[in-house]
Amino acid sequence: MIRFDFTGQTVLVTGAARGIGAGIAAEFAAAGARVVAVDILGDELAAFAAATPGVETEVIDLADFAAAKDRVAPLAPDVVVHSAGGVRGTTKKPLEDVTDAEWMSVYDGNVMSAFNLMRAVIPAMKARRSGRIVTISSGAGLKPSLTGIQSYCSAKHGLIGLTRQMALELGPFGITVNSVAPGFLRTSPDYEKQWASYGEEGQTRMVESIAMRRLGEPADIAAACAFLASDRAGFITGQVLPVSGHPFP
Numbered sequence: 001m002i003r004f005d006f007t008g009q010t011v012l013v014t015g016a017a018r019g020i021g022a023g024i025a026a027e028f029a030a031a032g033a034r035v036v037a038v039d040i041l042g043d044e045l046a047a048f049a050a051a052t053p054g055v056e057t058e059v060i061d062l063a064d065f066a067a068a069k070d071r072v073a074p075l076a077p078d079v080v081v082h083s084a085g086g087v088r089g090t091t092k093k094p095l096e097d098v099t100d101a102e103w104m105s106v107y108d109g110n111v112m113s114a115f116n117l118m119r120a121v122i123p124a125m126k127a128r129r130s131g132r133i134v135t136i137s138s139g140a141g142l143k144p145s146l147t148g149i150q151s152y153c154s155a156k157h158g159l160i161g162l163t164r165q166m167a168l169e170l171g172p173f174g175i176t177v178n179s180v181a182p183g184f185l186r187t188s189p190d191y192e193k194q195w196a197s198y199g200e201e202g203q204t205r206m207v208e209s210i211a212m213r214r215l216g217e218p219a220d221i222a223a224a225c226a227f228l229a230s231d232r233a234g235f236i237t238g239q240v241l242p243v244s245g246h247p248f249p
Contacts, residue, residue: 004230007032012077015084017044019187023218029054062113068120076124083136085110092148106151131175132229167238176237183244212245
């Protein structure tokens with residue numbers, strides 16, 4: 001496999017303990033980068049790093065700006081891929097039954113964490129007048145969500161809005177900000193539950209509805225992130241790249 005070369009660069013990947021984030025961290029490590037993998041799942045993060053040469057770890061809750069600033073800012077990463085998020089254990093229910101805590105948990109994990117992360121890394125990127133930021137959004141940021149979870153759908157739409165706004169703000173400093181929007185992947189316990197809920201017939205229908213006739217894998221998302229973080233993508237910013245195996249998200 002031909003890879004982009006990130007030798008000499010520091011790449012920070014959030015949500016890196018498993019699934020998409022782990023796949024992204026492994027891709028950049030294989031491409032020669034110094035990778036700092038960030039997650040709140042300390043044990044899983046340590047296990048991933050032990051099995052993946054070239055990966056360092058930081059256990060940080062990015063919903064806490066003070067922690068993000070103190071622990072992330074000194075790293076001065078060249079590339080940041082924000083993969084943290086997900087449905088955070090919430091389930092589909094009528095909107096009137098959703099609690100404040102459930103709503104804010106999803107927003108903290110997906111949007112507030114991105115806001116805090118960007119605030120922490122942007123000063124060094126501005127001073128260097130270069131940088132790459134890639135957010136992992138979702139097809140749910142471009143249309144209604146298959147999960148039926150209102151907070152998740154709106155949070156991913158919000159993350160895409162933040163991505164586009166920051167692309168406009170940071171372009172004059174040589175910093176690009178883009179997003180990768182995966183289709184459905186079986187990459188966490190939450191999504192395994194969702195997959196199981198479809199039953200065998202529903203699973204078959206889902207796969208057959210995808211043009212490529214398969215579900216995505218973390219490596220598919222990682223490859224898109226590597227491209228957007230590379231010099232080849234230096235004139236691409238504020239864009240959302242669906243990686244769904246389909247002509248539409």
